[in-house]
Amino acid sequence: MGKVLLKNIENPDSADINEYKKAGGYSNLPKALEKQPKEIIEEVKKAGLRGRGGAGFPVAMKWTFASADPKFPKYLLCNADEGEPGTFKDRPILEKNPHLLIEGMAISGYALGAEYGYIYLRGEYPEAKNILNRAIKQANDNGFLGDNILGKGIKFHLAVHQGAGAYICGEETALIESLEGDKGQPRIKPPFPVNVGVFAKPTVVNNVETLSNLPYIIEIGGDAYSKIGTPDCPGPKLYCVSGHVEKPGVYELPMGTILRDIIYTHCGGIKGGRKLKAVIPGGATTPILPPDKIDCPMDFVNMPKHGSMLGSGAVIVMDESVCLVKVCYRILKFLEHESCGKCTPCREGTGWLRSILGRVEGGEGMEGDIDLMLSVSGNMMGKTFCPLGDGAASVVQNFIKHFRPEFEEHIKNAKCRFK
Amino acid sequence: MLNEAAVKELNEIRQKYPNARAALLPALYIAQREFGHLSPEAYEAVSEILGVPKAIARGVATFYVMYKHKPMGRNIVQLCTNVSCMILGAEKLVDFLKNKHGLEPGGTTSDGRFSMVIMECIGACGTAPAMLVNDDFYENLTEKYIEEILGKYK
Numbered sequence: 001m002g003k004v005l006l007k008n009i010e011n012p013d014s015a016d017i018n019e020y021k022k023a024g025g026y027s028n029l030p031k032a033l034e035k036q037p038k039e040i041i042e043e044v045k046k047a048g049l050r051g052r053g054g055a056g057f058p059v060a061m062k063w064t065f066a067s068a069d070p071k072f073p074k075y076l077l078c079n080a081d082e083g084e085p086g087t088f089k090d091r092p093i094l095e096k097n098p099h100l101l102i103e104g105m106a107i108s109g110y111a112l113g114a115e116y117g118y119i120y121l122r123g124e125y126p127e128a129k130n131i132l133n134r135a136i137k138q139a140n141d142n143g144f145l146g147d148n149i150l151g152k153g154i155k156f157h158l159a160v161h162q163g164a165g166a167y168i169c170g171e172e173t174a175l176i177e178s179l180e181g182d183k184g185q186p187r188i189k190p191p192f193p194v195n196v197g198v199f200a201k202p203t204v205v206n207n208v209e210t211l212s213n214l215p216y217i218i219e220i221g222g223d224a225y226s227k228i229g230t231p232d233c234p235g236p237k238l239y240c241v242s243g244h245v246e247k248p249g250v251y252e253l254p255m256g257t258i259l260r261d262i263i264y265t266h267c268g269g270i271k272g273g274r275k276l277k278a279v280i281p282g283g284a285t286t287p288i289l290p291p292d293k294i295d296c297p298m299d300f301v302n303m304p305k306h307g308s309m310l311g312s313g314a315v316i317v318m319d320e321s322v323c324l325v326k327v328c329y330r331i332l333k334f335l336e337h338e339s340c341g342k343c344t345p346c347r348e349g350t351g352w353l354r355s356i357l358g359r360v361e362g363g364e365g366m367e368g369d370i371d372l373m374l375s376v377s378g379n380m381m382g383k384t385f386c387p388l389g390d391g392a393a394s395v396v397q398n399f400i401k402h403f404r405p406e407f408e409e410h411i412k413n414a415k416c417r418f419k
Numbered sequence: 420m421l422n423e424a425a426v427k428e429l430n431e432i433r434q435k436y437p438n439a440r441a442a443l444l445p446a447l448y449i450a451q452r453e454f455g456h457l458s459p460e461a462y463e464a465v466s467e468i469l470g471v472p473k474a475i476a477r478g479v480a481t482f483y484v485m486y487k488h489k490p491m492g493r494n495i496v497q498l499c500t501n502v503s504c505m506i507l508g509a510e511k512l513v514d515f516l517k518n519k520h521g522l523e524p525g526g527t528t529s530d531g532r533f534s535m536v537i538m539e540c541i542g543a544c545g546t547a548p549a550m551l552v553n554d555d556f557y558e559n560l561t562e563k564y565i566e567e568i569l570g571k572y573k
Contacts, residue, residue, distance in 0.1 A: 085501040085540040123485040124541045126554035159435040164444055164483035167539065181443030181471070183482040199437050242503035242544035249545045284502055284540075314544070322506050330505055334539055340482075 004216045004236045005209060006252045009096040015131050017138040020099035026144055028215040032107040033152050040111035041067060044214075046222025048234045053079055053170070053207035054283070054311045056233070056300030062204055065194035067112055069202040076114040077198065077205045078105060079175060080121040080128070083167040084283035085334060086314035089238035089250050090208035094121070094128040097212070098135035102158065104214035106144055109156040112204055117158045119208075120175050123165045132160050167338035171386050172205040174340065185342045186386040209238055229255030233299035243317035244271040256297040263294065263317055274319040278403070282311020284331045285391030287398035288324075307398075323418035325410050328399040329357040335392040346389030349380040353396055365411035370400060421464045425453050429468055439469045447480050456487040484539075492527040492534035494572040497551040500537050503544035512548055513537070515562050520569065532573065 008014045008023040020026065032040055045060035066074060078101065082090045093101055105117050121129055136158050139145045147155050161179050163169050169178045173187035176198045197203020213235055217225050226234045237255040239262055242248050246268030253266065259281055263269065270276050276291045281298065287308040289296075296306035303310045318327065336350040356373050359365050377393035384390060400407060410416055421429070429449050433442045446469055450461040457480050466473045480486040496516070500509040516522040516535060527534040543549035546558030557568050 082542060083540060086503050086544050087540070088542040088544050091542050122542070123483075124538065124551070126551070127556065162445065162448065164448070165485035165539075166483050178444065179441060181440040181479065183479055199441075240545060242547060243506055248547075280502070316503055316506075316544070318506060327502055327506070330500075330502055334501060337539060 003252050005100070005212050005238055006092060006097070006250070007100070009092055014096045015098050015135060017099055017135065017142060020097075025099050025215075026103055026142075028218040029103050029106050029144060030150055032110060032214075032218045033150060033154060037067070037111045037113060040107065040218070043217055043222035044111070047213075047217045047225040048222075048232070049210065049213055049217065049225070050233055050235075050300055051207055052209035052213075052237070052313075054084065054309075056310065059206065059210060062194060062206075063108075063112055065192070066114075066202045066204045069195050071195075071202050072113070073116055073201060074112055074114040075198050075201055075203040076105060076109045076112055076117040077172075077175065077179065077203060078117065078119040078208055078211055079170060079172065079205050080119050080125075080208045081163050081170040081175060082208070082312065083122055083124075083170050084285065084312045084314060085331070086242055086280065086283050086316040087240060087312040088242070089240040089313055091125065091128065092238075092250050093208050093212050094125060095131055098128075098132050099139065100212045100215060101208055102135055102139045102144065104211040105158060106139075106149065106156050107214045107218060108204070108206070108211055110149075110154055114204070115155045115157065117156060118161045118179060118198075119158065120161050120163060120169070120179055122169075123163045129160055129162055136160070166340075167334075168340045168386070168388060171388070174386070175205060176203065183340070185340045188385070230297060230299050230302065232301040237298070237313055239298065239313045239315060241267050241315040241317065243315075244274065244319040244322075245269065245317045246271055256299040256302065259289075259294040259296050259298050259315070262298065262315060267317075270317065270319050272319075274321070276317070277320045277322055278318045278324060280314075280316040280318075282309050283314040284316070284334065285388075285395055286311040287394055288402060290402045321418070323361070323416055324399060324403050324406050325357065325361045325416065326418070328395060329354065329361045331395050332357055332392060335388060335395075339388060339392075343385040343389065345380045346384040346386075346392065349376055349384075349389060350392045352376050353392060357396075360407060360410050361416055363410065363413075363415040365407075365414070367411065369411060370404065370407050374400060420460075421450065421453055421468070425449055426468065433469070440471055442469060443471055443476060443479055444483075447476065447486055451486060456490050484536075490527075492531050494533050494553055495551075496522060496533055496535045496569075497538045497541070498535065499539070499541045499543065499547070499549050501540040503540075504548040507547045509548040509560075512560060512562065512565065515565065519562075533569070 013019045049059040050056040166184045168174045169184040174184040178184040193203040240250045332354040336354045341347045377396045380393040446465045454461040462473045522535040524537045548560045549558040
């Protein structure tokens with residue numbers, strides 16, 4: 001199978017509409033407009049497409065809810081706020097293949113009956129903002145967006161909304177708050193965005209990679225698409241690999257590719273032939289795995305069976321030179337900084353965990369600190385407004401579960417031997 | 420007050436949303452660009468054009484790290500130190516910028532040429548360590564490469 005999401009990106013002008021069209025682009029939007037919106041949702045259902053932002057929620061189910069709500073107008077939001085540390089998979093689509101996303105959004109907007117769409121783009125991607133704005137203008141000029149798409153009387157307007165540096169805005173209700181001009185603090189659910197979303201209207205929020213799959217699903221049909229990857233979790237997947245591998249980067253592979261193969265076959269193994277110490281498989285807040293646990297299929301269904309999560313597909317590979325107490329501290333420092341402050345277990349818990357980890361890493365840990373961290377994280381898990389607090393608790397629990405001796409050693413010797 | 424071109428730009432952006440409040444984030448960006456940082460005058464201008472109370476605008480702005488609340492240097496060095504960058508040596512680069520260039524996280528050089536901000540993951544993990552200088556990405560950083568890069572910004 002050729003590349004779907006990263007197709008043609010070696011072409012230096014791949015972001016230009018003419019180059020996209022030459023490579024077969026915008027041939028699926030007309031096909032989609034020949035179908036009834038319900039038929040498109042049916043194809044997506046057959047395809048078994050799951051959201052690529054991290055939760056893996058079935059896309060067709062979300063769409064069906066929003067589509068059934070009688071309120072208008074409906075909104076389609078693209079979550080381009082990829083901020084999970086280690087994640088850089090959407091960036092090549094945004095910067096090199098923006099028309100694939102736009103075509104995917106036009107198809108999705110038609111299927112949902114949404115007339116307005118926004119791409120919520122993280123503030124840290126200034127280049128992507130210019131590229132997307134140029135691409136949207138080109139798409140409007142060519143009749144792929146606007147009031148009368150391809151002369152069919154179908155309306156879909158698209159705009160870029162730039163975030164301003166807040167990890168929490170990747171959470172869909174925080175994203176909606178931010179788009180409405182407020183602090184990015186998550187809302188309580190229900191009501192769900194599919195019924196009461198942005199501007200109190202039915203809203204679908206999908207990730208960049210998710211929406212970019214739409215043209216291909218229309219092209220080959222849901223049945224054929226469902227044969228790619230694993231049966232419970234079909235399709236191509238972008239894995240972004242960083243850290244101590246020979247060839248880090250973004251790889252488009254079938255969903256369910258084995259983690260070990262991603263690291264050793266596709267990325268050329270550990271840098272300098274050194275020994276693997278640990279892998280964080282799906283972005284900083286997914287459970288860390290030791291080297292003997294990496295023979296797992298990287299998809300939304302199988303990873304939890306192997307003690308972790310697919311998350312955003314952000315694989316962070318660490319060799320034996322890395323101090324894992326320090327990595328754990330750095331992740332908690334990040335989460336403390338990014339906690340929105342709305343709910344107490346997360347706001348307080350992330351701060352306390354960061355503080356205890358800081359003293360352990362600095363050689364000033366006390367006997368009982370490990371149990372104290374497990375107690376604090378136990379009091380956060382399942383008690384926070386949104387997944388940020390759960391993620392923080394899970395990071396600490398899993399680092400200690402797999403690497404407890406390293407924490408004990410820091411406390412016993414009152415120093416870090418990696419310094 | 421914002422100049423005429425900036426007001427026009429803001430009014431065009433305003434049209435992309437069903438209400439004025441939703442244009443607050445882009446309005447704050449424009450005001451920050453025009454005033455250098457979000458000064459009392461900047462909030463005044465945003466508030467007047469969008470009809471959003473200043474206290475609300477300030478409350479929203481201070482939630483987000485990319486809005487600046489004090490005068491900044493002419494160029495902003497935004498270095499990532501999150502996990503993927505950290506394990507590939509970003510902290511040494513923080514020390515280097517401090518010792519060689521007097522650039523401290525959150526600080527500005529005495530000549531006003533550079534300010535420095537520590538970033539949380541800028542999505543360049545496969546080419547770590549990485550930074551943004553203003554809107555430009557620089558990846559696979561070394562001390563030598565940083566020297567070269569800083570020389571380009573006056």
